[in-house]
Amino acid sequence: MKARKERKMKSPLKKKLTEKEYSALVEMTTLTLPEFLGYALEKYPHIEGQEFYEFYLKQRALRLGRPLSLHCELTPLCNLSCKMCYVQLDESNAGLHSILTTSQWMEIFRQAIENDVYQVTLSGGEAMLHPGFWEIYDYLYSMGIRITIFTNGLSITNRAIEHLRKKPPQSIQISLYGTSDDVYEKVTGKRVFSQIEKVFLQLQEANIPFKIAVSPNRYLYNDMENILQYLYNKGYSFQVNRNLLPPREETGRNLKDIALTTNEYVDIWTLYKKTTNMHPFSEEIRDNQDGISCSAGMATCHINYKGEMNGC
Ligand code: SF4
Incomplete structure (x- = not known):
């Protein structure tokens, strides 16, 4: 049997941040997108901007319905x-x-x-x-x-x-x-x-x-x-x-x-x-x-x- 390829690992922000950090980040999505990205990237430089971008869009969509x-x-x-x-x-x-x-x-x-x-x-x-x-x-x-x-x-x-x-x-x-x-x-x-x-x-x-x-x-x-x-x-x-x-x-x-x-x-x-x-x-x-x-x-x-x- 051939070795099976590893499935691509998803990496939700929730797993990279503490509960407190995550909640604070949700609060920050009331800012404009550039303000939010500026804040998030400075605070968490090890996390990719794309992840913050998608997180922002999703949180905003959820908030606004x-x-x-x-x-x-x-x-x-x-x-x-x-x-x-x-x-x-x-x-x-x-x-x-x-x-x-x-x-x-x-x-x-x-x-x-x-x-x-x-x-x-x-x-x-x-x-x-x-x-x-x-x-x-x-x-x-x-x-x-x-x-x-x-x-x-x-x-x-x-x-x-x-x-x-x-x-x-x-x-x-x-x-x-x-x-x-x-x-x-x-x-x-x-x-x-x-x-x-x-x-x-x-x-x-x-x-x-x-x-x-x-x-x-x-x-x-x-x-x-x-x-x-x-x-x-x-x-x-x-x-x-x-x-x-x-x-x-x-x-x-x-x-x-x-x-x-x-x-x-x-x-x-x-x-x-x-x-x-x-x-x-x-x-x-x-x-x-x-x-x-x-x-x-x-x-x-x-x-x-x-x-x-x-x-x-
Ligand atoms: S749309 Fe329906 S009929 Fe067409 S492939 Fe999918 S399940 Fe089959």
Whole structure:
């Protein structure tokens, strides 16, 4: 078995400062940004300015109740048709719903940036299938936004890799639906595992960091051991999601057909620990002294393909 690459260690300010210093720093975020940075960098010269900058933006967003981060579902269309998907629609039923156009999304992003949004996740369906994907991406990139792409990987062509190499996103998250064409077909309707594997290798060669996400579900359950072993052996950075989003009514799918039982999740976490020698939630336990934290509904919000916004 190959040695697994070390996961990148996050370093929240909370871990670098005492509780008193941290609280004092939170208070200082009522200053202007230049004043805050001047204070923080002089007092803690060993900590990088970028960390203070992001801390300031987040604290200010939390205080003012304004979003810092947007999760945008550009389109419900997808080139796969996963049996457990909560959002995907076919061309035939997508026409019944109004999908935001490129110019509508651009207007949303323009307003968001004017209001200090700093991070954007482009998601779907398959985000990269939106006809304005690259126009939107380039605009966000030019505005200094930290971009995350959620994708199934099928639209990551040579041309896309070249684009991403020149204008790198903050991160790319690729969903994995099995470790063979047979399992892929069972879950997604297409035999595309080898194609996805090639994308992983191409991204590695181009030095574009990515993370692989797995969402256990009824159709993937029997392949979970292979998946965990595969990801671990390859040394890929990965996460195993802990729940499934309930499919929306318009998809015609039903949570009870796809969800796993608690015991099945326990089996998966046991396998995870056995395969990786790590506690499944060790990163969260390590990175969040006060337990699992999330800014959803406080400084993060979600906009769906119809332009409807909610807190998470
Ligand atoms: S790849 Fe993602 S968006 Fe597409 S059908 Fe599968 S789960 Fe849904």
